[in-house]
Amino acid sequence: MKHDYTDSLKALSTDIVKEYLLENSDFFIRHPELLLSLRIPHTERGTVSLIEHQQQNLRARVAQLEEEITSLLSVASRNEDIYRFYNQLFFDLLETDSLEEVNRVLVDSFKRRFRFAKVRLAVTDSGGQFDQPELNLILRRRLNEEGYYLGRLPAQEQNPLVAQENGSVALVCIGDRGTPVALLAIASNDPSHFSPDMDTMMLDQIRQLLAYKIPQLRHG
Template sequence: MTQRFSHNVDALSASIVRDYLLENSDFFIKHPDLLLSLRIPHTERGTVSLIEHQQQNLRARVSQLEEEITSLLSVASRNEDIYRFYNQLFFDLLEAVSIEQVNRILVDSFKRRFRFAKVRLVLTDAFGQFDQPELNLILRRRLNEQGYYLGRLPAQEQNPLVAQDTGSVALVCIGERTKPVGILAIASNDPGHFSPDMDTTMLDQVKQLMAYKIPKLL
């Protein structure tokens, strides 16, 4: 009975102290000498003073913020590089004077910048049909409403498009999905490089530019 009463008194006292400190946040400002005498358990150093504990937490927070800033700067730098790449690609495509030159620019640019295994531009006839009948079936089955397919394909579908059985692909429909001008097929050896949740903002611009440029060169 005495032990339980003592425990209840200790718990009540701790609660009262806690509430008092919450209501009087300037308590330790008025009594700074207490900060030096307070000790806090530490998993590696036994016990440390409250000030040492706060300094340790502050150093850890500063280190975390430095890592986050470094990560953000790295992402920003990478995004800037990608923006510069697409900006140059757009100008090169606008200046192209033949379909052969367009194809060469696409292949050389994407392979050089991203090290893709295969880049292929395939055009349709006047009726929006490909010379390879299997391509018409694959694209009707795979392209989404926005005219994209991003991800992995079975070898029997991927091989006719990019002459590759493994990895992942990006299929970009040029023009209307129901009557395409062509298809841009990009293959990566990495099975996870292209995925359905990828952002297509920059590819959208390539898609629109190609839909404008290609008919003028035919």
């Protein structure tokens, strides 16, 4: 009799067992003794009970969530630091009295906070042209519709801008693209630091301030 019963159990397909358990989700609640007798293969511990397996999965999930929370807190802290930096830079620029001081504040602040290789503010003449003809060509060729270029440049274009041939750059057009007030060029030795998908929200604020401040200082 027992042999026939075992054969009948073996005849049950996996799909039938799975379907039954799905339709009877309280099965193990009604038969808790089975939880301790069920054994599940484990790569390190041989076989473990279903309860032990669930506990291990829960511990692993908790550890994963803790890592995600730690990562989110780290990102939030970094974003707050960046916000504070730009907020201070904004007020420092408001207090400047000359183009030379504007340039000094930009260079000192960006280099001190982010350790950029080069920071340069190139101001145009009253007709929106740069002293270096190469800059006029680079801006017409590289700037996007928002007035930015973020990424890598060929050495022949990057060198006139920031006096280096490698890394990546951020080009920020100050004022209208057709008649720019100035160009802010920031260079990093890291080729991947600046990329086209970067957020420019904080740079937008500095850009607007410079577009207002530079003409006043230039004609003051």
